[in-house]
Amino acid sequence: MTLRLNDEQTEALRKRADEEGRSMQQIVLSALEEYLARRSDDEEVHRLGVKSVERWRTVLDRLGQ
Template sequence: MAMTLRLTDDETEALRRKAAEEGRSMQDVARAAINRYTTDEDAQFRTMVASIVDRDRELLDRLAQ
């Protein structure tokens, strides 16, 4: 499905820079960002980190001292 996405000048420039850095098209970068947002990979990562912190709480406390 096609759609039109209206970005501010600053958003367009940031997207252009990121695409150039990665050697990808602006469309590919935008689609990857949408995919990350909609699959909420960040939440999955935070959940994994929280479980590791819980599991290793004693060790982390000792290391902090």
């Protein structure tokens, strides 16, 4: 895989890596892992929300009246 960044992104990434004492690759991999974990968590919350609405539909309908 090739990641193409513009000049501003490359410079910001390089600066951040220098400040943190990590490589640019480490920064990008960390960001990717955080993104994937967050998306997975969001999907789980959505799934549980749908399940809860189905389970409590009659109660929610009565509360909405």
